[in-house]
Structures are given as C-alpha cells and as structure tokens.
Amino acid sequence: MPELPAAFKKRMQAQLGADYDDFYVALSGDVPSSIRLNPKKIQTSPFEDSTTIAYHLNAYFLATRPSYVADPLFHAGAYYVQEASSMLLYQALDLSKDLRILDLCAAPGGKSTLVASEMTEGSLLVSNEVIPKRASVLAENITRWGYGNCVVTSAQPSIFGKLEESFDIILVDAPCSGEGMFRKEPHATSHWSEDAVETCAIRQKEILTDVLPCLKAGGTLIYSTCTFSPQENQQVIEWLLEQDDSLELYPIKNLEAFGSKALDILGVSKGGYACYPHKFQGEGFFISRLRKKGELSARSKADKEGVSFPKELEAYLNLSDDVFQNYKLQEIKGNQRLLPKDLSFLQEGKVKIVQAGVELGKLDNKHGLRPAHGLALSNLIGEDVPVVELTKEEAQRYLLKEDLVKAAPIEKGWVLVRYQGVNLGWTKASQGRLNNYLPMNWRIRTQLDNQ
Ligand code: SAM
Numbered sequence: 174m175p176e177l178p179a180a181f182k183k184r185m186q187a188q189l190g191a192d193y194d195d196f197y198v199a200l201s202g203d204v205p206s207s208i209r210l211n212p213k214k215i216q217t218s219p220f221e222d223s224t225t226i227a228y229h230l231n232a233y234f235l236a237t238r239p240s241y242v243a244d245p246l247f248h249a250g251a252y253y254v255q256e257a258s259s260m261l262l263y264q265a266l267d268l269s270k271d272l273r274i275l276d277l278c279a280a281p282g283g284k285s286t287l288v289a290s291e292m293t294e295g296s297l298l299v300s301n302e303v304i305p306k307r308a309s310v311l312a313e314n315i316t317r318w319g320y321g322n323c324v325v326t327s328a329q330p331s332i333f334g335k336l337e338e339s340f341d342i343i344l345v346d347a348p349c350s351g352e353g354m355f356r357k358e359p360h361a362t363s364h365w366s367e368d369a370v371e372t373c374a375i376r377q378k379e380i381l382t383d384v385l386p387c388l389k390a391g392g393t394l395i396y397s398t399c400t401f402s403p404q405e406n407q408q409v410i411e412w413l414l415e416q417d418d419s420l421e422l423y424p425i426k427n428l429e430a431f432g433s434k435a436l437d438i439l440g441v442s443k444g445g446y447a448c449y450p451h452k453f454q455g456e457g458f459f460i461s462r463l464r465k466k467g468e469l470s471a472r473s474k475a476d477k478e479g480v481s482f483p484k485e486l487e488a489y490l491n492l493s494d495d496v497f498q499n500y501k502l503q504e505i506k507g508n509q510r511l512l513p514k515d516l517s518f519l520q521e522g523k524v525k526i527v528q529a530g531v532e533l534g535k536l537d538n539k540h541g542l543r544p545a546h547g548l549a550l551s552n553l554i555g556e557d558v559p560v561v562e563l564t565k566e567e568a569q570r571y572l573l574k575e576d577l578v579k580a581a582p583i584e585k586g587w588v589l590v591r592y593q594g595v596n597l598g599w600t601k602a603s604q605g606r607l608n609n610y611l612p613m614n615w616r617i618r619t620q621l622d623n624q
Pocket of ligand 1: 259277278279280281282283284285302303304307329330346347348349376380
C-alpha cells in the first residue's frame with residue numbers, strides 16, 4: 174500500500190465519510206487486469222480466464238495478468254489493455270451517425286481506440302496529443318488498431334479552438350492529479366500536493382475554454398479525469414456551465430448500475446459519475462457529458478468520384494464502397510497513403526498532422542508496391558494477399574525480427590504473416606525462407622523466456 178499524502182487522506186475522509194476505510198483497503202488490493210477487443214480483428218477473448226465487463230460489449234476482466242509483451246495478438250492490435258473504468262465512456266457515446274470526433278488529450282490512445290471501434294466508416298476521428306513523444310506512441314497505437322478514418326495530430330487546444338464549430342463530439346480526458354492511479358502507479362503519490370490539484374484545475378479550465386469554440390451547436394462534450402478530486406471534476410463542470418450558457422448537462426443514464434456514484438451537478442442529478450475502487454472494479458475515474466444547445470447539422474457525405482487506384486495497389490486493398498466514398502490516394506514523401514477525404518479543415522487551420530489514414534508503401538514501375546507495415550495492420554487490407562499462418566513460437570520469432578524457414582503460398586514475393594488469423598506484418602518469400610520485413614522500431618526488445 175502506498176503511503177498516502179496526509180492532506181489527501183484528510184480530504185478523502187471528509188469526502189467518503191464512513192466509506193473511507195473500505196476505500197483505503199481497496200487501494201491496497203490488486204489492480205484488476207482488463208482488455209478491450211478490436212472487433213475488426215477478433216471476436217472473443219483470447220484468454221481462458223476472462224469474464225465479460227457488463228458495460229462494454231467487447232471487454233473482459235482477466236483473472237491473471239498475462240505477459241502481453243509475449244502475446245503476438247497484442248502486437249497485432251487484436252486487443253487494447255485498458256483500465257476498466259475508462260471503458261464507461263462506451264455508455265456515453267452515440268456513434269451511430271457519420272460524425273467528426275476530436276479526442277483532444279488522446280495519448281496513449283485508450284479512448285481513441287474505443288471510439289474508432291464504434292464509429293461509422295464515414296466518421297473521422299482526430300486523435301490529438303500535445304506532447305510530441307506521446308503523440309508518436311499514440312500514432313503507433315492507432316496504426317496497430319488498423320482503422321483508416323483516424324488522424325493523429327499534435328496541437329495546442331487553442332489551435333483547435335480556431336476551427337470554429339467543426340466537431341460533433343469532443344472528448345477531453347484531461348491531464349489531472351492522477352489520484353485514481355495511486356493503486357496502479359504508487360509512485361504517483363509523490364507528485365501529489367494540494368497545489369498540484371489547484372494547478373491541474375486551472376489547466377483543465379484553460380483547456381476547456383480554448384477548445385470549446387470548435388464544438389458544433391448540438392454537439393457533445395465529454396469531460397473525464399482519473400482523479401477523485403471534486404476540484405478537478407464536478408467543480409470544473411460547474412465553473413464551465415457558469416461561464417458558458419450555451420452548454421447544458423446531458424446526463425448519461427444508469428452508470429450507477431455498474432457501481433459508479435452518480436453526482437448532482439448544479440442540481441442536475443447524474444450530471445457526472447465518479448468511480449471509487451471500493452465500489453467499482455477499476456481505478457478512480459470521473460465522467461460528465463454536456464451538450465451545446467442547438468441542432469446538430471448532418472455531416473455532408475463525401476462524394477465517390479475521383480478516386481482510382483493503380484493496378485499494383487488494387488491487389489492489396491479491400492476496395493469496398495467505404496474506400497471510394499471516404500478516402501483519397503496521395504503520395505507523401507515517396508509513400509502512397511490512403512487519406513481520409515475530410516482533412517482540409519485541419520490543414521487550413523494549421524493543425525500539425527502527425528499521421529493520417531493508412532500508409533500503403535512505396536510504389537515504383539519496376540518493383541510494384543513495397544508494402545508498409547501500416548497496411549499489414551490495417552482493416553482495409555484486401556483478402557487476396559498471400560498469407561502464412563504462424564505458430565506462437567514462430568510469431569514471437571517474427572516479432573523479435575528473425576527470418577523464418579517456412580513454406581509460403583508463393584515462391585517469391587510479399588507474404589503476410591498471421592497469428593490466429595490476425596495479421597502481424599510483412600515477409601518476403603525467397604528460396605523457402607520468409608525474410609523478415611518488420612520495421613526495426615516495431616520489434617520486441619526484451620527476452621521472451623518460456624512465455
Ligand atoms: N485519453 C488518453 C487515453 O485514454 O489513453 C489518456 C490521456 S491523459 C489522461 C491526458 C493527456 O493530456 C496526456 O497525454 C497529456 O500529455 C495531455 N496534456 C497535458 N497537458 C495538456 C494540455 N495543456 N492540453 C492538452 N493536453 C494536455
């Protein structure tokens with residue numbers, strides 16, 4: 174059990190009253206392990222000791238924490254390891270229409286991958302992270318997840334604010350004092366202070382003020398944190414409602430059925446929800462949903478015209494209506510990319526784009542396509558590409574960047590390798606060998622002894 178800062182303990186005792194002892198005991202308990210499946214890649218949990226999570230269609234608790242690094246399915250983006258209370262977001266979203274969604278504080282990508290799995294093919298997700306190093310991790314996780322209608326950006330909230338009325342949904346999973354992570358990351362207690370909570374609350378208000386102009390009338394704002402602090406949770410929402418009368422609370426129904434605590438905000442019941450570890454199987458979390466008054470305008474459909482693909486690319490892609498409708502082909506730094514058509518509003522607004530759509534690879538007349546890793550992991554890859562299914566041991570060796578001696582369906586050329594039906598990456602068949610084309614920065618860098 175971490176040593177709790179005295180001022181935190183005192184505040185939580187006041188906040189929870191008689192429940193404080195149970196809260197304290199829960200903080201010393203085990204951290205539940207949970208995963209959320211990628212529905213485009215697998216449909217059932219790959220782990221035997223899984224139990225379903227009631228509030229998310231594709232999520233599971235695992236009785237024991239597996240070695241994710243040794244599991245090829247983890248590297249293939251078949252599931253995301255996500256703390257369970259964060260998955261309550263699923264209950265707050267209606268993604269049945271084509272929408273533009275901004276995940277403003279997105280790294281490492283837990284909420285973004287949740288949204289990407291649920292949104293329509295005609296929607297666009299902009300996953301933003303201000304800190305460049307974290308934006309790279311986010312981009313890697315988005316590539317692994319395989320959805321083409323995602324863009325990773327790295328811009329300050331105020332840059333988005335200038336794109337007036339552009340998004341139907343904005344998620345602000347705000348940087349916070351992290352009290353809800355004290356069990357999972359005990360060292361977080363050493364960064365905590367009352368001043369840090371105050372600083373976080375000021376920053377959260379700034380972030381919301383800066384980004385809000387880009388929410389459309391009729392659009393939805395979801396604000397969440399991983400702290401128990403009312404100052405960073407309900408008080409931020411109260412402040413926001415007092416500042417901006419175009420916003421109203423838009424309560425999420427029935428989250429208390431899953432163990433979270435419904436909170437009154439300015440007299441509105443269920444204005445927010447808090448998760449405490451003694452009541453909810455997960456870490457600390459707060460979520461609130463608001464709406465900007467007005468009618469949401471329907472998103473105009475992109476046209477199907479103007480997209481054609483060179484023969485060498487057609488063989489690699491699943492050229493469904495979705496692709497013609499929503500993507501265009503563009504060469505960027507010598508690489509072909511399938512880009513969501515709806516990008517110009519970001520470019521015009523000078524939002525720094527880190528990555529967009531799917532990297533297809535380098536194309537030249539002599540050698541055809543040298544396919545990119547992003548294409549191997551993409552859900553838009555075609556079904557006629559030659560593939561070889563690997564055993565777990567072979568898949569691990571592939572991910573350690575070893576070549577494989579293995580028969581392939583073609584004698585020479587590009588072959589996808591798979592594990593349990595999920596694509597891992599490219600090899601090139603030649604003389605009975607599969608030469609390994611996994612990019613160096615995607616390889617496993619640790620020893621996998623008997624895992
Ligand atoms: N949504 C992420 C997920 O589910 O994986 C977790 C986001 S984390 C709670 C908050 C993020 O906000 C961090 O990645 C942090 O770098 C970013 N951040 C920090 N300061 C910020 C600021 N001033 N404006 C916007 N984002 C900020």
